[in-house]
Amino acid sequence: MSITRRTLLVGAGAGAVGLLLAACTPEPQPAPTRTKTPGPRPTAPSAVPAPAGWLRSTWATDPYSFGSISYLPVGADPGERERLAEPVLDRVFFAGEAVDTANPGTVIGAVDAARRAALALIASAGDTERIAVVGAGAAGVIAARMLADAGHDVTVFEARERLGGRIRSEVDDEQWPIPPQLGAWLLGGDELTALGDRLVDIGDRTLTLDAPTARTADGEAPAVDGTAVAQAVQSAESQASDLPIIDALIASGADPEDPALAASLGWMAAMTGADPARASSWYPPAFPADAVHGVIGDLDAFLNEHLDGLDVTTASPVVRIAYDDRGVSLRLGTGEALSYDRVIVTAPLGVLQKQGIEFAPALPFSHRGAISALASGFVETVWMRFDEAFWTTEATIWHVVGGDAVIRTWLNLQPFTGEPVLVGLVGGPEAEQFADLSERDATIAARASLVFFAEPPEDEG
Ligand SMILES: Cc1cc2nc3c(=O)[nH]c(=O)nc-3n(C[C@H](O)[C@H](O)[C@H](O)COP(=O)(O)OP(=O)(O)OC[C@H]3O[C@@H](n4cnc5c(N)ncnc54)[C@H](O)[C@@H]3O)c2cc1C
Structure with a gap:
């Protein structure tokens, strides 16, 4: 695996885009957040010693998960996950635990969703295309491996300094x-x-x-x-x-x-x-x-074996994905812009809900509706x-x-x-x-x- 690291504006770019989008993104609105009520401040009991x-x-x-596991809140149904998994113009594909219907919220679900997204992409792609994968958790790693094995030129962009996502x-x-x-x-x-x-x-x-x-x-x-x-x-x-x-x-x-x-x-x-x-x-x-x-x-290490020989860039949050029916352009938190034929997005639901990645044009209504309807x-x-x-x-x-x-x-x-x-x-x-x-x-x-x-x-x- 060749790992490159970009250091500038990590997180800051995503935050700035989040603020900008909060001001101008149309409906559907994200689900309201619950009001936090502070619990009583506990005191350490003498019977339980301080840990070593x-x-x-x-x-x-x-900021690269904003939550742990997706679930269906009242009023939502598994169709939301299927709607989010729909490829957009056959250029933008979604994978990750939130789009799996059989085992959502699990590593297996993330892997299965990645396999489906990779197969769908391979079916619509030409022989050797330039493919970006956003996120190096279980879904991103598996999707990247499958695409590379199918002969595509794959680059993985991971926001954090480490790989593995919600496996740590x-x-x-x-x-x-x-x-x-x-x-x-x-x-x-x-x-x-x-x-x-x-x-x-x-x-x-x-x-x-x-x-x-x-x-x-x-x-x-x-x-x-x-x-x-x-x-x-x-x-x-x-x-x-x-x-x-x-x-x-x-x-x-x-x-x-x-x-x-x-x-x-x-x-x-x-x-x-x-x-x-x-x-x-x-x-x-x-x-x-x-x-x-x-x-x-060391589960991270088991996972990362799948990245052998691939081009992986860490500390590189993707803050904007522009797409049309000819290709995609990714902007990183560093300000750098890069062009690809297609992209698989595996950023967690929480990141999509907080609009940590701007899509241009905005995602179709059904995708935005699904992102809003699911719960992180x-x-x-x-x-x-x-x-x-x-x-x-x-x-x-x-x-x-x-x-x-x-x-x-x-x-x-x-x-x-x-x-x-x-x-x-x-x-x-x-x-x-x-x-x-x-x-x-x-x-x-x-x-x-x-x-x-x-x-x-x-x-x-
Ligand atoms: C505390 C906890 C316990 C859990 N326990 C279990 C369990 O016991 N069993 C089980 O099966 N599942 C469990 N899960 C769920 C499981 O971890 C997830 O379902 C699975 O790991 C998700 O994989 P993923 O690839 O979909 O997402 P992730 O692993 O979150 O990968 C997404 C990647 O995208 C990156 N990213 C985010 N935003 C950007 C961006 N803008 N640009 C570039 N990269 C970005 C993230 O840094 C991350 O690396 C648990 C989760 C948590 C948090």
Whole structure:
């Protein structure tokens, strides 16, 4: 792979275009953003020590994702994803998790969407064309590889300094027993097989998380499951109109304020990004499986092997794509303009919604409608390593029931790594708020979220 890096105006160009477009882009309007209500400021509990190692994601505020996982809000349907996937004049093609209907919001979905976009492009292109790929996440990497293998002259433009997009492994053997994953790494069994077939052979580099426990302030609680959500979704099917999941739960007689149900909604949001107050009950996000498999290792590196021999330019946000029926012209954040025959755009839905890329002419109405109708959900993750375990349970999936924890879902990696490592997952609006916290406040919030799992000091026990 030949990697070039452009340094000027990174981010600034995208921001300027965003501001300009905010003033002049016609309808449809982006979906309104929810008003943020600041939560109570947590204090660090003495029972949960300060971590010796700490890493967290901030996808919600990252200008090259502005969110984590797309989902269907109330009123939207999977056709929005298909409309966004439609090629424009056979020159501009869209790929990425948001345009897949079978497995949206996943790595597999991103890869499958990329394969379809690449095949559609190859079908409309001549023998050897100059093709640009915007974004070097799973979709961009796979699309670029397929196009190059088909004989095209491909250049990949990646906004960030690093490759991988929402797959992000932090390799630091001195600090961590396995590389912390700040993006995708948890897959169902079928997805593991699919990933092996299409992207990378994971082999036995996985750990299986299938031993859940739930805790309240008073100790063990019954298991957290998706029964209430499944029942609400089933009865919502017979409603005259689509309802947000929360309303469907209320209509089915459930109480979303019930701590056990709130924990179950927290688990769903942490795995899907979907806000239960906005997510469609007609096209609901999948409730998490009882067992998930975590992929161990440097996922970025696995992915980047597909870029061998390709021309990749990092630190190069594409801020404008002009197109007509003869070709496309890309303008980068550096101000540089480059011409290609066709382009595949894999920038995340959040970036398209914030108009981080200007299209000239504006995209067709159906594309803009789809971008506006889909929702970009939030998932954030924290990795914490402790000098000593302050817990005694061997359970690998922890649910926090009741109290005011910000992070309600934890994964205990100690049984696999032998070291006291916990991974916190928060989704939905709480994740958006968590991403906004300072490092100090985020650490305190994470520690406070773990207090039900800490053994009480001996004189209290
Ligand atoms: C915290 C978290 C946990 C997740 N967990 C899972 C999981 O367990 N399992 C699973 O299957 N999926 C999971 N996902 C979802 C999964 O990561 C995504 O579905 C998938 O990686 C998306 O790939 P993509 O290529 O569509 O987008 P991305 O990976 O986001 O790639 C898009 C690329 O475009 C670049 N870009 C953006 N704007 C521009 C621009 N203007 N110019 C140039 N480049 C630009 C970005 O920097 C990025 O590299 C998770 C996501 C998050 C955030």
